[in-house]
Amino acid sequence: MSILLGSIADDYTGASDLANTLTKNGLSTVQTVGIPDPSLPLPDVDAVVVSLKIRSVVADEAVVAASRAEQWLRDRGAAHVLYKICSTFDSTDAGNIGPVTEALRDAAGGGVVLVTPAFPETGRTVYLGHLFVNGQPLDESPLKDHPLNPMRDANLMRVLARQSRGPIGLIDLATVATGPAAVRARIEALRAEGATAAIADAIFERDLEILGEALLDAPVSTGASGLGLGLARALVGSGRVPSRVDTTADAVRPVGGHAAVVAGSCSSATLRQLAIAEQAMPVLRLDPERLLTAAPDEISAALSWAGERMETGPIIIAASTTPDAVSDLQSRYGREISGRAIEAATATIAAELVARGVRRLIVAGGETSGATVDRLGIPAFLIGPEIAPGVPVLRTIGNSQGEMLMALKSGNFGGDDFFATALAMMR
Numbered sequence: 001m002s003i004l005l006g007s008i009a010d011d012y013t014g015a016s017d018l019a020n021t022l023t024k025n026g027l028s029t030v031q032t033v034g035i036p037d038p039s040l041p042l043p044d045v046d047a048v049v050v051s052l053k054i055r056s057v058v059a060d061e062a063v064v065a066a067s068r069a070e071q072w073l074r075d076r077g078a079a080h081v082l083y084k085i086c087s088t089f090d091s092t093d094a095g096n097i098g099p100v101t102e103a104l105r106d107a108a109g110g111g112v113v114l115v116t117p118a119f120p121e122t123g124r125t126v127y128l129g130h131l132f133v134n135g136q137p138l139d140e141s142p143l144k145d146h147p148l149n150p151m152r153d154a155n156l157m158r159v160l161a162r163q164s165r166g167p168i169g170l171i172d173l174a175t176v177a178t179g180p181a182a183v184r185a186r187i188e189a190l191r192a193e194g195a196t197a198a199i200a201d202a203i204f205e206r207d208l209e210i211l212g213e214a215l216l217d218a219p220v221s222t223g224a225s226g227l228g229l230g231l232a233r234a235l236v237g238s239g240r241v242p243s244r245v246d247t248t249a250d251a252v253r254p255v256g257g258h259a260a261v262v263a264g265s266c267s268s269a270t271l272r273q274l275a276i277a278e279q280a281m282p283v284l285r286l287d288p289e290r291l292l293t294a295a296p297d298e299i300s301a302a303l304s305w306a307g308e309r310m311e312t313g314p315i316i317i318a319a320s321t322t323p324d325a326v327s328d329l330q331s332r333y334g335r336e337i338s339g340r341a342i343e344a345a346t347a348t349i350a351a352e353l354v355a356r357g358v359r360r361l362i363v364a365g366g367e368t369s370g371a372t373v374d375r376l377g378i379p380a381f382l383i384g385p386e387i388a389p390g391v392p393v394l395r396t397i398g399n400s401q402g403e404m405l406m407a408l409k410s411g412n413f414g415g416d417d418f419f420a421t422a423l424a425m426m427r
């Protein structure tokens with residue numbers, strides 16, 4: 001297998017978001033969970049997205065994991081490696097976007113890495129280095145209350161500088177609008193000034209197309225799905241992509257079995273989607289405190305609730321709650337401890353549901369999805385059709401339970417009726 005584009009994603013939902021964007025924009029793509037075992041049969045594709053779970057681990061560990069994935073991708077022919085981060089730049093001051101970007105830069109021989117989380121289709125735009133989420137500055141958006149990494153600064157040059165060794169530059173919108181040659185010239189100028197990375201403005205998809213074209217011969221970049229869109233369109237436009245058969249319809253072939261949703265996301269979009277779904281299907285709200293203090297009992301109560309209902313239709317089990325309730329629990333048990341314990345409990349519930357015949361599974365939340373996919377031991381996914389921007393139907397490859405259809409929903413993605421729409425596409 002020789003690939004054109006490699007990507008390392010810092011979480012699993014982000015990986016499926018990028019794989020969806022690359023597929024939609026003309027690159028056949030597979031998503032692996034970590035570096036796959038050599039015996040795993042992977043299809044011949046243009047792009048591979050290696051999903052890691054490194055968004056909130058310590059920086060040294062993230063660098064080691066990302067560097068191994070990069071080597072694996074380069075060994076398979078990837079001339080460009082995109083480090084896929086969250087479109088809302090989720091990270092802390094001790095976070096991994098800076099350290100991993102710099103490690104990939106060093107491995108590629110230095111230079112300035114272009115960084116942009118812009119993803120206009122989901123309302124993420126960058127102007128003068130500041131990130132806006134659906135028109136609100138990042139620090140005024142719901143991300144200011146994220147349970148693991150509250151985002152309290154919209155100036156990404158400052159955010160990235162706090163995580164990086166080298167100075168951070170800006171490729172402003174006027175430069176981007178001038179075209180790929182102007183972007184490359186700006187990168188050269190920043191390199192001469194000693195910058196190691198630069199935040200690139202992008203508001204419209206055409207800005208991302210220009211950035212993709214500017215990066216065609218660059219070895220590395222950091223960004224969200226919008227940059228993936230730019231790179232994919234540039235690769236297709238340059239004639240470097242061989243024409244292949246569209247495999248998305250095949251990836252969504254019915255699998256039967258029961259259907260369930262497990263939600264650990266407390267993002268505002270997920271809370272709205274749960275409230276809407278509750279009007280049409282059974283929803284069990286877990287008691288988050290009991291998941292910390294009496295997990296086995298709370299889990300087995302959830303499973304018997306599910307057992308009675310899933311024979312007759314899809315069910316939802318959610319730990320999700322409001323920002324106030326999350327902060328209350330965190331103040332009593334600690335952010336890390338409560339997050340990890342609830343992830344472990346939701347992953348156990350998901351795995352037990354699969355053991356009881358669920359073959360169509362939707363997971364809401366990046367960390368929650370990572371814990372669940374790991375618990376199920378799924379090595380890779382084929383990419384099916386898009387349910388909502390950033391969320392495709394996935395078909396598992398190589399897992400012991402047999403083929404399943406899944407969707408890994410990033411917290412803030414999807415419309416109000418996301419769960420019903422997704423379930424209707426997964427038969």
Ligand SMILES: Nc1ncnc2c1ncn2[C@@H]1O[C@H](COP(=O)(O)OP(=O)(O)OP(=O)(O)O)[C@@H](O)[C@H]1O
Binds near residue numbers: 365
């Ligand atoms: N009721 C709760 N109280 C406190 N923490 C919770 C509760 N329910 C879930 N959590 C934790 O909140 C975190 C949610 O993170 P997760 O990444 O799954 O969702 P998200 O942040 O909405 O998604 P994304 O990262 O895709 O934007 C997890 O660690 C989860 O265990």
Ligand SMILES: O=C(O)[C@@H](O)C(=O)CO
Binds near residue numbers: 011013017087088390
């Ligand atoms: O980029 C995004 O917003 C998502 O793909 C994601 O990474 C959330 O976990």
